[in-house]
Amino acid sequence: MISTEPNQSIEVDGLSKIYGTKSAIKDISFTVQTGEILGFLGPNGAGKTTTMRILAGYLPASTGTARIAGYDVHSESMEVRQRIGYLPENPPLYPEMTVEGFLHFVAKIKGVSPGQRSSRVDEVLERCNLTEYRQLQIRKLSKGMKQRVGIAQAIVHDPPVIILDEPTIGLDPKQIIDVRNLIKSLAGQHTIILSTHILPEVSMTCDRVTIINRGKVVTTNTPETLMAELAGGTGYELEIDGNPIEIQKMLQILPGICLVEVASNYGLPGDRSLLRLVCSPGAEPGRDIAAVVVGANRGLYEMRRTRASLEDVFLDLTTKELDVTENKE
């Protein structure tokens, strides 16, 4: 087993992969800091799996470099392989082996010392909720169970860097939550890059997000910043009774509020109104808003936050990209 090294980062610079005349990925650059979780987000066919495979050393890049823990993935492949755990798009499983037997085998070829193998396998079975299936043959497992075995084999040797390609595919909602919690629990001590096209995954588990579309990086930032940038901030919707205009004036002067508009009260009882507020980026005026409405002796029937979801960001960024490319053509 490898002891934790100071540098467990992933550095990608100008990575491209060209098949004939078509480029699967072009000029991809990003960095994952030691202990960070980076989400690699993109629609199907964007180039996520290609990038993951190059990082893991399964595919050679056409140009550019990638370094894991300071080692070049192409020229120092063995050193890289000793430090990574990898879950490919399809979990690599031997159908005739038992879950336990398979994990023992993986632990062996990943260099886990004989004395520690059993305890590592036990621990990982526990963490992935596989303990009761340990004696089952892999071909008898459901898709969700196979996916969990796939995750287990990526972490059985406690690697400093973990590469996960679509880790929650095929899992039911409860299992998805378990896996996300598992990934979050690994952060800090491990550097993780996970690729997905499921947006909530990213906002819930990742420190930062790289959005990739059609083989190119669109942007890299924290989920919050991306959402704030797009919406120009967060907002609120209030359902109140009585004359909305008075409240509108009172809310407008609150610090952190940019705009208050009275929206149509379609669908609400006659004496209720709907107010829409837009806040400035970074502001948290929720407490003041509630205080103002209640202080004016009004009924506050619903108060909800509105903000651009990551879906909006994603669609905006990836369709914008599409327009630009289409205009060029």
Place this chain on the structure above:
Amino acid sequence: MIIFNNIIAIFRKELQGYFTSPFAYVVMGIFWLLSGFFFVAILMSPEGIINQIAQRDQLGVPTPPVDVAYEFLRFFLGVMGSLAMFVLPILSMGLYADERKWGTLELLATSPITNWAVAVGKLLGVMTFFSAMIVPLLGLEAIALGAADPSILVTVPLLGHLGLFLMAGAILSLGMFISSLTDKTIVAAILTFALIFSLSLMELVAKSIGGNLGAALEHLSLMKHYTNLVQGVFDTSSLVLFMSYIILGIFLTAQSIESLRFSRR
């Protein structure tokens, strides 16, 4: 040391795979059935060797004395060689094609284990399985030929089986290389059959060409060296040839997997 451990890990995985797979048992069963049939037929059937010699004796045909046991062994092992030619591609076809199919090649290629270690481990595994298939034949021979008079030297069947083992190793090694080129076991099997066929032809071609080229080609022929060993002729050049084929197969396999990583375009 690590390399050795890796080879053992792969070897054990392969062996476990054979003994938990129904397919392997089927192949083994059919092989034993056929070899048992040939054993009995060659030895004891009306056209078999015992009856043939007996008939010749009865007819009073003046022939040089025949060492029946030796002749039987030679003939039987010859047939075993041909039978092996059919079985071996079936054993080697899945070696890498299955790994591709299951996606586990991606696991091996991203683990700190060299392609060489994987190839050697796999070859050892399949050769061990093949040995398990032919060792019982030694038992059969011991029983049947133990009563022979003049008794047969124990080195003769041992040498013959060694030849079978080494020839199998050569074919399995080349078959393993072919398996590493595709993800479809059936394609691997067909290509390996084709390879064996061409190698068998080589001996015929060599004989018809004659001269130095013919002699060189003949020297490369697997069958020729196999028949030598079966006849009890131990020539180190046979050993060298078989080992060369085995090493060639391993080398080519490692290269073809490595080329996945090095084909920068």
